[in-house]
Amino acid sequence: MNYFIAIIVGVLMIMVVVSLVRGIVAFMNSTKEDLHRDPNATGPSPNQILQNKMMFNRIKYQAAAVLVCAVLLAMAR
Numbered sequence: 752m753n754y755f756i757a758i759i760v761g762v763l764m765i766m767v768v769v770s771l772v773r774g775i776v777a778f779m780n781s782t783k784e785d786l787h788r789d790p791n792a793t794g795p796s797p798n799q800i801l802q803n804k805m806m807f808n809r810i811k812y813q814a815a816a817v818l819v820c821a822v823l824l825a826m827a828r
Contacts, residue, residue: 752826753823753826753827756819756822756823756826757823759819760816760819760820760823763812763813763815763816763819764816766808766812767809767812767813767816770805770806770808770809770812771805771809773801773805774801774802774805774806774809777798777799777801777802777805778798778802780798781796781798781799781802784796784798
């Protein structure tokens, strides 16, 4: 059972890294887009929305990983 939970933690850690990288790439693209964007345009760009979504996903996966680690520690005692 502990091995199964450890695998889940590993998968969640991978998902955190993937979300972080995708968020950083969206941030870099939105920065380039902002340089060439019409100054009169209002609202967030699609890249800015993607960046926000990826960073929120990163937070969710980190919270899930912490909870699974807490369960793993509780089971080990």
